[in-house]
Amino acid sequence: MDRIRIIGGNKLNGTIPISGAKNAALPLMIAALLTDETLILENVPRLADVALLQRILGNHGVDIMSAGKRPGDREHQGQTLHISAANIIDTTAPYDLVSRMRASFWVIGPLLARMKEAKVSLPGGCAIGTRPVDLLIMALEKLGAEIVIDGGYAVARAPQGLHGATIDFPKVTVSGTHVALMAATLAAGTTIITNAACEPEIADVADCLNKMGAKVSGAGTPRIVIEGVAKLHGARHAVLPDRIETGTYAMAVAMTGGDVQLQGARPELLQSALDVLTQAGATITQNNEGIRVQRNGAGIRPVEVSTAPYPGFPTDLQAQLMALMTRAEGASHITETIFENRFMHVQELARFGARITLDGETATIEGRPTLRGAPVMATDLRASVSLVIAALAAEGETMVNRIYHLDRGFERLEEKLSACGASIERISG
Ligand SMILES: CC(=O)N[C@H]1[C@@H](OP(=O)(O)OP(=O)(O)OC[C@H]2O[C@@H](n3ccc(=O)[nH]c3=O)[C@H](O)[C@@H]2O)O[C@H](CO)[C@@H](O)[C@@H]1O
Numbered sequence: 001m002d003r004i005r006i007i008g009g010n011k012l013n014g015t016i017p018i019s020g021a022k023n024a025a026l027p028l029m030i031a032a033l034l035t036d037e038t039l040i041l042e043n044v045p046r047l048a049d050v051a052l053l054q055r056i057l058g059n060h061g062v063d064i065m066s067a068g069k070r071p072g073d074r075e076h077q078g079q080t081l082h083i084s085a086a087n088i089i090d091t092t093a094p095y096d097l098v099s100r101m102r103a104s105f106w107v108i109g110p111l112l113a114r115m116k117e118a119k120v121s122l123p124g125g126c127a128i129g130t131r132p133v134d135l136l137i138m139a140l141e142k143l144g145a146e147i148v149i150d151g152g153y154a155v156a157r158a159p160q161g162l163h164g165a166t167i168d169f170p171k172v173t174v175s176g177t178h179v180a181l182m183a184a185t186l187a188a189g190t191t192i193i194t195n196a197a198c199e200p201e202i203a204d205v206a207d208c209l210n211k212m213g214a215k216v217s218g219a220g221t222p223r224i225v226i227e228g229v230a231k232l233h234g235a236r237h238a239v240l241p242d243r244i245e246t247g248t249y250a251m252a253v254a255m256t257g258g259d260v261q262l263q264g265a266r267p268e269l270l271q272s273a274l275d276v277l278t279q280a281g282a283t284i285t286q287n288n289e290g291i292r293v294q295r296n297g298a299g300i301r302p303v304e305v306s307t308a309p310y311p312g313f314p315t316d317l318q319a320q321l322m323a324l325m326t327r328a329e330g331a332s333h334i335t336e337t338i339f340e341n342r343f344m345h346v347q348e349l350a351r352f353g354a355r356i357t358l359d360g361e362t363a364t365i366e367g368r369p370t371l372r373g374a375p376v377m378a379t380d381l382r383a384s385v386s387l388v389i390a391a392l393a394a395e396g397e398t399m400v401n402r403i404y405h406l407d408r409g410f411e412r413l414e415e416k417l418s419a420c421g422a423s424i425e426r427i428s429g
């Protein structure tokens with residue numbers, strides 16, 4: 001299994017290109033199931049999750065071609081995928097594939113809408129909480145589906161097709177909103193989703209659906225209205241930049257000190273996180289290229305932060321902020337309100353000498369002037385990258401084990417960081 005070795009202590013200086021967002025690319029690829037014409041997606045990141053979803057879609061009979069570079073493309077431009085679901089040969093998404101990536105469960109929405117049936121394995125448990133799918137099932141039932149759980153599968157049927165409905169989510173759910181939105185595009189009549197998730201990835205998917213002929217308005221707000229259409233067609237769409245990758249590298253720079261240009265980043269996608277970084281002592285400026293992050297001289301100031309649905313501080317940046325606060329000049333408090341058990345990084349950060357105590361959903365972090373490198377490993381994606389952030393500032397060597405989590409969500413991580421002066425290398429095998 002690959003590992004990453006980091007020798008801490010170098011400041012980061014240079015440019016980091018921001019990739020397309022994993023959490024938009026996945027539902028956009030799934031949206032291709034809604035049409036028998038080709039959906040062309042640009043700026044798709046090269047990630048393990050994207051490759052796995054290609055396999056899952058392939059299993060349904062979807063044809064995916066990765067187009068070569070075009071003249072004028074940047075050296076590391078994301079890939080362009082031509083996705084054609086002209087013939088769906090199988091409406092079952094099997095356990096061995098779905099259990100490895102939660103978002104693959106979302107195929108249930110488009111399959112039901114277009115094929116009137118789907119049999120999808122319940123997604124695997126995950127290291128950040130129980131993560132049920134009851135609200136996704138509730139939304140599809142409102143749209144007219146009959147769903148039973150049988151043998152670990154959600155078996156869904158809508159023999160008469162789906163129909164429009166009002167779906168009022170009792171809590172904000174990104175997965176629920178994606179699935180309801182995609183399914184409603186082909187339902188007969190109008191669907192209104194209230195208390196919808198407002199994450200930019202939802203608005204990106206809605207933009208793409210509208211290019212495919214859907215009639216969606218209000219995406220990016222808590223009230224989305226979808227007028228169902230009989231058929232969707234092909235389209236071309238570029239995946240928006242990854243705000244979580246952006247925030248992660250911004251925190252890495254705040255941690256090590258230095259001056260880095262996050263190329264292609266869009267500040268409006270992560271304003272709450274940038275505000276927290278400014279409070280912590282980083283200087284953030286927007287320019288034509290993206291976002292510039294600097295911390296020169298000043299220490300790291302402690303912060304009080306609670307995670308919240310968009311536009312609040314993202315849970316997907318909570319672990320990275322905690323790593324940063326391990327070196328703050330004072331005590332910070334970070335409260336996790338989205339997932340009940342997203343603190344697996346706490347015990348690993350302790351290996352660097354960090355002082356963190358947990359009380360329910362709140363972590364208190366007593367900042368320390370120095371961390372020391374250590375062997376570490378993590379059980380989820382963002383926790384893993386928080387260990388990389390700690391390691392970049394720790395004295396001596398850190399070995400990060402089990403890095404397949406990192407490969408799920410960070411494209412060329414070690415290449416991007418070493419180009420800015422980090423001492424970081426992947427050790428294969
Ligand atoms: C691929 C992707 O985009 N993943 C993101 C997505 O996950 P995901 O879409 O799974 O997260 P949700 O927004 O659905 O979950 C939010 C909360 O609602 C709960 N819930 C959800 C569905 C349900 O049927 N019942 C239920 O109780 C969850 O357990 C959680 O406590 O949004 C999360 C919250 O921003 C991010 O951390 C993930 O990175």
Ligand SMILES: C=C(OP(=O)(O)O)C(=O)O
Binds near residue numbers: 102126381
């Ligand atoms: C939790 C995440 O992903 P997933 O929802 O696919 O587990 C994430 O991207 O941080």
